[in-house]
Amino acid sequence: MNSEEIATYISTLGTTVSILFSGWAALAASRAAKSASEQAEITRKQLISDQRAWILNEVLNIEDFSFNEKSISMTFNVKISNIGRTPALDVTTYVKLLDYKNSTIPLIEDFVKSLCYEEPYSSRLVMPGDTYVRTWCPSFELVDSDSNQMFALIAIVCCTYKTLHDDNFHQTVRTFMLSKFEKQSVLFDKDTISSDITISNHGYGRAT
Numbered sequence: 396m397n398s399e400e401i402a403t404y405i406s407t408l409g410t411t412v413s414i415l416f417s418g419w420a421a422l423a424a425s426r427a428a429k430s431a432s433e434q435a436e437i438t439r440k441q442l443i444s445d446q447r448a449w450i451l452n453e454v455l456n457i458e459d460f461s462f463n464e465k466s467i468s469m470t471f472n473v474k475i476s477n478i479g480r481t482p483a484l485d486v487t488t489y490v491k492l493l494d495y496k497n498s499t500i501p502l503i504e505d506f507v508k509s510l511c512y513e514e515p516y517s518s519r520l521v522m523p524g525d526t527y528v529r530t531w532c533p534s535f536e537l538v539d540s541d542s543n544q545m546f547a548l549i550a551i552v553c554c555t556y557k558t559l560h561d562d563n564f565h566q567t568v569r570t571f572m573l574s575k576f577e578k579q580s581v582l583f584d585k586d587t588i589s590s591d592i593t594i595s596n597h598g599y600g601r602a603t
Contacts, residue, residue, distance in 0.1 A: 447558045448483035449602075450521065450567050451476045454552060455528065457573070457594055468534035469573075473552055476526040484557040485515040490531035495547035495572065503551060503570065503599055510555050511564040521556075547574040549597055570597035 452473050459470040471490045477483045489510055493503070521527070537546050550571040555564050574593045 446480050447560055448477055448481050448521070448523070448556065448565075449479035450483050450486060450554050450556050450565070451478055452488065452552055452554045452567050452569060454569065454571070457550075457571075459532075460592060465537045466534055467537055467546060467548075468532060471531045471533070471550070471552065473529045473531065474526060475521065475529055475554055477521040477523055479558075480523055481559050482523065483521040484559070485518040486521045486554060486556040487513075487515040487518040488529040488531065489551070489553045489555070490533050491551040491553075492533050492535040492573075493549045493551065494535075495549050495574070498549040500599060503549070506551065507553055507566060507568050507601070510553055511566070513555075515555070545575050547572065547576075549573075565603050566601060567603075568599070568601045570599045571595065572597045 452475050455472040455474050457469055457471055459468075461468050473488055473490070475486060475488060477486075487510075491506060493506075519527075533550075535546075535548060550573055551568065552570070553566060553568045555566050557564060572593075572595050576593075
């Protein structure tokens with residue numbers, strides 16, 4: 396290999412190395428930019444989370460149980476509170492009764508998620524620190540009930556709302572089991588509400 400060929404080889408090698416280095420540098424810069432962008436998004440969401448509205452719901456009592464042939468109705472008094480730092484928008488409360496035998500967790504989750512697509516009604520603006528009581532009077536047809544009106548139901552209590560920072564719906568969900576199998580003394584939040592009906596936490600809940 397003569398000197399001219401060597402020079403050409405060195406020049407070509409240098410160009411190749413330069414291209415490879417430039418490509419690596421560009422890739423590294425792209426990854427760094429993506430990482431920085433992702434970190435900025437995480438930080439933004441954390442800041443929003445720290446400043447956003449947070450709705451809690453608390454069932455004060457469940458009363459006025461009444462039977463009509465093969466159906467049952469009752470009254471839920473639900474306390475809604477905004478413990479966050481900004482107003483909660485379009486706060487809407489839902490109460491749904493489901494048959495315990497058919498109330499799988501996926502079914503409950505599907506129902507809760509479907510509420511995000513419902514048009515808010517009787518909704519309100521809840522300022523930070525504010526509370527109010529919402530009353531619901533749901534009923535349920537007891538298809539399999541007998542003469543003793545025995546039943547087992549799941550009650551879903553869900554609040555949907557929006558925050559100032561985004562248009563997504565947020566939710567706070569609690570579930571209870573209501574049942575009547577035999578005469579018994581029952582306590583709910585340390586107060587006797589019925590000698591026939593047991594009310595207990597079902598266990599499913601979520602807050603987004």
